Amino acid sequence: MLTRLTGGQLFDPAQGLNGTVQDLFIRDGVIISELDSGVAIDADYDVSGKIVMAGAVDIHSHIAGGNVNTARLLLPEQHRNYMARKLGHAFSTARWSTTETGYRYAQMGYTTVVEPAVLPANALDAHLQMADIPIIDTAGLAILGNDDFLLRLLRAKASQNQVNDYVAWTLQATRCLGLKVINAGGANAFKSNVRSFALDDVVPDYGVSSRQILQTLQRAACDIQLPHPVHVHCNNLGLPGNVDTAIATMEAAQGLPMHLAHIQFYGYGNEGGRGFSSAAAKLIDGFNQHRNITMDVGQVLFGQTVTISGDVIAQYSRRNDATPNKWVMWDAECEGSGGAVPYRYQQKSFVNSLQWLIGLEIFLLAEDPWRLFFTTDHPNGGPFTRYPHLIRLLMDYDFRLECMAELNQEAVAMSLLKELKKEFSLYEIAVMTRTAAARMLGLKDRGHLMPGAIADIAVYTPEADKEAMFSAADLVFKNGELAVKNGVVQQRRNGATQMIQLPFDRQIKRELQAYYDRFYNLSLDNFKVEDVSFRQADSERFVSHDAGQPYSACREAAANTIYQ
């Protein structure tokens, strides 16, 4: 099967293509270089005048797993079972069902999405849900840092090698792509009635600090050659003045790669009459000094959503703000904790307005799309379906001013957003949502349009209104198959889940077997992801990627300064 896209304007930062008109060839799901003349083309698409990009990659979006299901159960009013079924199949009116997740992402031109919080004990559930998400590829990040086994190792002053083996084993057993740390030690301390937990606080009974846990895991990620840097949800999320925590965490990274997630929630100062202010400038100052750090924003967008997180301390502290007034907190056996708290971000609210402003300030101040990524921490800051709105905010200064007029003016007066006239280019959007995102995850086969890449391609019609443009792609190809045409899904194909292949010492398996036998109600076999009846064979369901050097944004940026 040979497919050709003719005459499109290519935006591919990997090749420095900034709107260059060039034909694109796909053979059997893979992008190939130009053909000799006379070869028969099976499918020819005229995309002249249109924008062609690689399929977008979302590095942080909660689309599967225990917390997601808890939120679905908690909020049946979000998915009343209306008789009219819009997509013509069961659960199609559910918010957000696996089907709708796959369809809505594909319609926007997204082809790979990472679920950033897979609790190892819940990995099977997460994978079953991901297997049910159509069209797009998925991947999970496994959570460690609050689990009793690791904290026992640290208490016993185990060697780094043992920790490395444990991390590698966990990623294999849970079939994940990377490592996530959520408020290291905090969820465990919560079980001892600790209600606030900072970087140098010590987990009761274990005698290890949050910093120690974080650094040990970061070291492990480097040692085992995880391409995606350790993905960190810092302490003190959402608290005024927590910018100091974010900066201290950057310091704690000691020059090694580290990714700080949904950093908007850490851009808070404690100045002003209400003790809540923007510290975006200070945060970005720290970010510029620490070139080893990457971040994603976690932009807040107005409207109803639900916050779901494994940071039980943060979730518990905001339970009284739940809108509607109901919430769930849970503790997992021997592992982390978490909670689901519904929330409505409101323009009239001083705090919510300032959160919105801080997120955009971070985007616009950073000026480095290779190190700063595009997220709303779906669904915590806002649902992923609003990404096109956020893209328009980044690309359109006048639209930002319009939106600012609707906000709480006390908050607007405290923000420097009006001064920030930068507008993102399509090229920068492609860096942020495609090339850099895929590279940071260690997914070499996507995020670009070079020969050899899997043919995940999105084609858009250029429009002044970028929200309309990115809401519905003209064409979306997934592995070379036409998945979306004129914003409408053409076929419900299966995606695959991306994982990492790592070696580890088999001894750790015996230790874990003994540990599970002693402390868990279920045997270790019950948690295994393998040999489960997924609809696809395991070989189709899972795609393994190689270990390698961690993503280093400064190196990537230097290699790409040739353009423009």
Place this chain on the structure above:
Amino acid sequence: MSALTFTLKLKPDQRVDMSPLVCHKLDGMQAAEIAALTLQNGKRKIRVDELFDIAGSDAQNIVIKNSFGKLDFIGKELDGGRITVEGDAGAYLGLGMKSGEIEVSGDVGIYAACEMKKGFLTINGNAGDFLGAALPGNKMGMKGGTVLVKGNVGERAGDHMRRGNILIEGNAGDYCGSRMTAGTIAVMGQTGKYLGFAMRRGTLLLWNQPQASARFNDCGAHTLAFLPILFASFKKFNSKFADGSAAFNRVQRYAGDMSEMGRGEVLVKIG
């Protein structure tokens, strides 16, 4: 003007969403326009005149004849006017009803009077589970108005109820008055298990002794002056509740649910 009458011609296999056929939506519409309206029927749409013979013109007085248990959402958000159902009604009868009157001659399905705000609903047969309750996930059920049931009701009657009266001449199923925030439920017949489960405030008025619960405290026998006033307010209804011999003012009072706020009361007739 004669009542706008819909006579069911055939019983469809799939359930029908009747919510477009309410007084305030049909007011001022021509017969042909009403006939051309579509109703959701399972996953298909069906024209009103495919399902019903239509007669009469007074949209403030709607009659549904030959009705059966798959006609859902009758009188949804009804805002004034009267709907008379001859036969049974399906689920969600009078959902979110704002004012007006509905009377059903037969039985009704689950979630009748769900989140009802005001008005008067009469059910001459039995009612299903979740009478006057909140939709799943919502925390406020019936907020006002009166529901009169001459037969029995299912489980969870008055779940999350906030205000208003539910009058039951027959028996009530398990969990009657569960999670009630306020309002009154009167039951002349028997009640099931877990009466007033997680009840916060509100009144359950009973003619028969309920099953004992550890979550309710016995507060002794009382003569309550408000009861004759309450019974007097029932005089206008065509019901056993209007009968003077049904009234009483001497009750045994139980307070609970003590695992909740504990300010709800169960009043049981003495003698």
